[in-house]
């Protein structure tokens with residue numbers, strides 16, 4: 329669990345409920361031996377800045393490129409992208425995707441929506457808070473959820489991204505999905 333800023337506690341609580349041992353990552357050494365890494369929602373510019381200062385930006389990239397499983401939610405999805413539609417900020421660039429930050433408007437435009445997710449039998453209620461979306465994705469990225477034409481959930485070989493916040497619901501299917509399909513636990 330990347331624990332620099334944002335929705336850390338909520339993810340940690342769910343991971344504990346699911347019987348895995350969460351590790352809070354604040355330094356490069358904390359990445360050692362992890363079965364997977366969640367990059368939480370929060371503020372992508374702040375998380376990006378601390379990633380650079382702590383040296384974790386390069387370490388998370390090498391964790392990922394050596395096959396380490398990563399899940400980015402909301403700000404974590406922004407950070408996982410290879411480019412943003414506007415502005416400049418540090419990105420991890422783990423996924424071949426163009427991201428629109430705050431793609432659904434400002435904080436007041438936060439909303440909940442039932443989503444059809446590829447591989448899920450029942451709809452999943454997405455909680456969107458200043459949520460991003462992927463405007464476009466390149467080869468190797470599988471789109472698993474959309475709101476209209478906006479891509480809000482996607483998957484790659486060892487990565488998952490969601491524009492919404494599964495950690496703010498009692499529905500743990502996305503955490504289970506990450507552990508099972510991406511971390512292969």
Ligand code: GLN
Pocket residue numbers: 368369370371372373401402403404406429430457458459460
């Ligand atoms: N849009 C925000 C950002 O770019 C993310 C919002 C969130 O994580 N709830 O950082």
